[in-house]
Each structure stands twice: as C-alpha cells, then as structure tokens.
Amino acid sequence: MDDAHGEIHREERGAREAARIGAALIATIALPVSLAAAGQPISTRGLAWIVCAAAAICALAIGTRITRRVAGAIVLVWLGVIVATLAWPAREGAYLGAIVLPSGERASSLGRVFAERDVSLVGVRLMRVTRGVSARELDGFDVASVYEELEASDGAVTSTPFLSTVLGEQRASRFDAFVHEVPASTRWVVFLHGYGGSFASYCWIVARAAERAGWSTVCPATSFSTHWESGHGPAIARRTLDFARARGATTIVLAGLSNGGVGATRLARELEIDGLVAISGLDDHAMPIAKPTLVWHGTRDERFPIELARAWAGRAGARMIEVDGDHFALVEQREDFSRALETFLRELAP
Structure with a gap:
C-alpha cells in the first residue's frame, strides 16, 4: 500500500x-x-x-x-x-483586398490569426525596448492613429501576411498582396514595403492618395528582411507588374518605402515602368532612370541621411520633397505625403 x-x-x-x-x-x-x-x-x-x-x-x-x-x-x-x-468568412468589399499572386485567389485564412493592429503596436514597443530604433525616431510615431483612421473610414483590417512572411512563405510562385482597384483605371501604383514585411496601414496611405488621382494600387509582400533586389524579390516585383497589366494597366509607377525604396531604385532600370517614387529610402549608388521620379524624404532621417537623398535626386533630375520628419515620416506626415503623391500622379498621367 x-x-x-x-x-x-x-x-x-x-x-x-x-x-x-x-x-x-x-x-x-x-x-x-x-x-x-x-x-x-x-x-x-x-x-x-x-x-x-x-x-x-x-x-x-x-x-x-x-x-x-x-x-x-x-x-x-x-x-x-x-x-x-x-x-469566419472574409469580409467582402474591404478597401484593401487581401489576395495571393500570381493566381489572384483570396489570401489564406492564416492571415486572420493575428490582428495587424496588434502586430504593429507590439512591434513598435519591442523596437523601443530593444533599441532597434532610436527613441528620437519613435517619439512621434503614432501608428495606432493610422489604424484608428483606417478603421473609421474603411473598417478593421481582417487579414495580414505577417505570419506567412515570418515563416518565409513569400515566394515568387506564391506571395501575398493587398490591392485596391479603381474601376476602369488603366494607371497603377506598385508599392514595395520596407523592413518587417507588408502592412495594410502603409499600403492604405499610398492607395488612398493614388485613388484621389484615379490610380489603382497593389502592394506585394516579400521576405521579412525585404531584399527586393535579390532572392525572390525581383520575380515578385515583375509578377506584380504583370498582374497590374493583366488588369488593364497601361501606366505603372513603382514606389518603395525604406528598404522598398532601395529595391525600387535598384530594380527600376530592369522593369518596364513609367515613373518612380522613393519614400524615406533609396540606393544612392543606383543608376537613375529617364522617367519622372519623386523623392519624398524626412530631413531628420537617421537611416538614410537627407544629404545622400538630395545628391541622388539631383543626379536623377527627380522632384525632391523634403519634410520636417524622420524615417517614419510616411506615417507622421501622411497628409503631406498624400498630397505630394497625388500631385505627382496627376501630372504624370493627367
């Protein structure tokens, strides 16, 4: 016993x-x-x-x-x-459609496991704690306000490619994308995201400005490290352009944020595009293209010094718009950016 x-x-x-x-x-x-x-x-x-x-x-x-x-x-x-x-069924009629390219099918339901708002807010706090970004850069970075604005006008973001990106699932044969299509538009913006993956919040800022000018927008996803110029990046960019053309695009502008701007300026000479937009990031050694170019940059950017952006814009004959902001100026001065992009697009294709 x-x-x-x-x-x-x-x-x-x-x-x-x-x-x-x-x-x-x-x-x-x-x-x-x-x-x-x-x-x-x-x-x-x-x-x-x-x-x-x-x-x-x-x-x-x-x-x-x-x-x-x-x-x-x-x-x-x-x-x-x-x-x-x-x-739970995916919400129909969302401002940004979550799809998979090149097939064009609806994005996987795995994208609904985490709310993008939570991923962004937690990510910013972890960057602050780990000092991955300087405290000065994060002082005015109120990413929550973007989601409040987005949700108030267009509803909550129900799908995000965060999980598939972290798991390394963004490949040329199958990659996530957000798309906002303006009916009957033949003009498209292809937006390349920055480090950390594709987020609807950034795509929404670009797409909203593009829509005012009558342009559609597609935002593809690549790896977490965002090397658009290597690995699957170039093929993803090309297949995204093919998607836009299949939807009737006759005029395409390639835009890139941060590392996406580096990729855009490097890939621009290899792609058939009609314009280029570099947002808070570019490769100052990249050869300019003989196409209309917009450089939008914060004067206090610690990652891409404004002097290098000015020098490259001068060599490219680009329109240079400087704002009193840091590396996160796209979010912090998003209304200024929206006006600048809308004006650029209207002048490119009136």
Whole structure:
C-alpha cells in the first residue's frame, strides 16, 4: 500500500513539474508580448490572446490537479478562438483586398490569426525596448492613429501576411498582396514595403492618395528582411507588374518605402515602368532612370541621411520633397505625403 501511495505521489509531483515547465515555456513567449502590449489600444482578439495566456500560465504554475484541468480548458477555449477566427468568412468589399499572386485567389485564412493592429503596436514597443530604433525616431510615431483612421473610414483590417512572411512563405510562385482597384483605371501604383514585411496601414496611405488621382494600387509582400533586389524579390516585383497589366494597366509607377525604396531604385532600370517614387529610402549608388521620379524624404532621417537623398535626386533630375520628419515620416506626415503623391500622379498621367 505504501508503495502504491508513493507511486501516486511521484506521479503527482511529475505532473506538477511538467505543468510548471509548460507554464515557463508559455511565459517565455507570452510575457514579453504581453508587456509590450500593455497600455496600448490592441484589438479585442489580441486582448483575448493575452488573457488566455496569462490564465493558462497561472493555472499551470500552481500545478494542482484542478488547476491543470483549468489550464487544459483554457487551452481548448484558446484553440476554439483560433478555429473560429480561421473559419469566419472574409469580409467582402474591404478597401484593401487581401489576395495571393500570381493566381489572384483570396489570401489564406492564416492571415486572420493575428490582428495587424496588434502586430504593429507590439512591434513598435519591442523596437523601443530593444533599441532597434532610436527613441528620437519613435517619439512621434503614432501608428495606432493610422489604424484608428483606417478603421473609421474603411473598417478593421481582417487579414495580414505577417505570419506567412515570418515563416518565409513569400515566394515568387506564391506571395501575398493587398490591392485596391479603381474601376476602369488603366494607371497603377506598385508599392514595395520596407523592413518587417507588408502592412495594410502603409499600403492604405499610398492607395488612398493614388485613388484621389484615379490610380489603382497593389502592394506585394516579400521576405521579412525585404531584399527586393535579390532572392525572390525581383520575380515578385515583375509578377506584380504583370498582374497590374493583366488588369488593364497601361501606366505603372513603382514606389518603395525604406528598404522598398532601395529595391525600387535598384530594380527600376530592369522593369518596364513609367515613373518612380522613393519614400524615406533609396540606393544612392543606383543608376537613375529617364522617367519622372519623386523623392519624398524626412530631413531628420537617421537611416538614410537627407544629404545622400538630395545628391541622388539631383543626379536623377527627380522632384525632391523634403519634410520636417524622420524615417517614419510616411506615417507622421501622411497628409503631406498624400498630397505630394497625388500631385505627382496627376501630372504624370493627367
């Protein structure tokens, strides 16, 4: 009898230790994310993720038979939320359609696992904590205001390619894209994102300005590191241009943000385009093209010094628009950018 009781106690201790190890593993991932999200206007979905993770960690850390069962129930609820999110029908008529190119089919439901708002807000906080970006650059970077503005006019962003980008799934044979098509338009902007992947918020700023000028917009995704000029990047850019032409495009402007601007200025001579826009980033060694070019740059940009942008714009005969901003000027001075891009596009194709 004593041996049986001893075996039961050993099994119980083993179960408690296993539960606590599980709590530690969940906390390793969930705790930094939760701290980064604290005090920020994250989505209801993101809040549910954090609450479920915190409850599961606490239940597993206590480690009793009852709390382990509670943790199991929480995990089931958590999985249920994920399944419901994936199964929920995609919203029709969104301002930015989430598609997969070159097929043109609707984007995978995996894009709905995380809310883009949460990814952006947590990412900015983590950059601040890890000093991946200087504090001065982030002082005026209110990315939440972009989502509030976007959601107020066009509804919540229900799909984001963040997960597939992190998993390295953006390939020339199958890559995510956002698209906003103006009916009967034959003029398109192809927008190349910057480091970290494709975000609807940046695409929306560009697409909204382009729409005012009567242009459609497509925003393809490539790798997290955003090397448009290597790997799958060039083929993705070409296939995106092919998509625009298949939709009736006769005039195409290639635009790029940050690393996307570097890629755009490097690829411009290899692609059949009618204009070029470099936003807060360019390769100052790239050969200019004999096409209308707009350089839009913050005078306090710490990543791409304004002097290099000015010098390249001068050699390219580009229209240079300088704003009192840093590397995140596209967000911080988005109304100024919208007016500049709209004017450029109207003059290019009146």
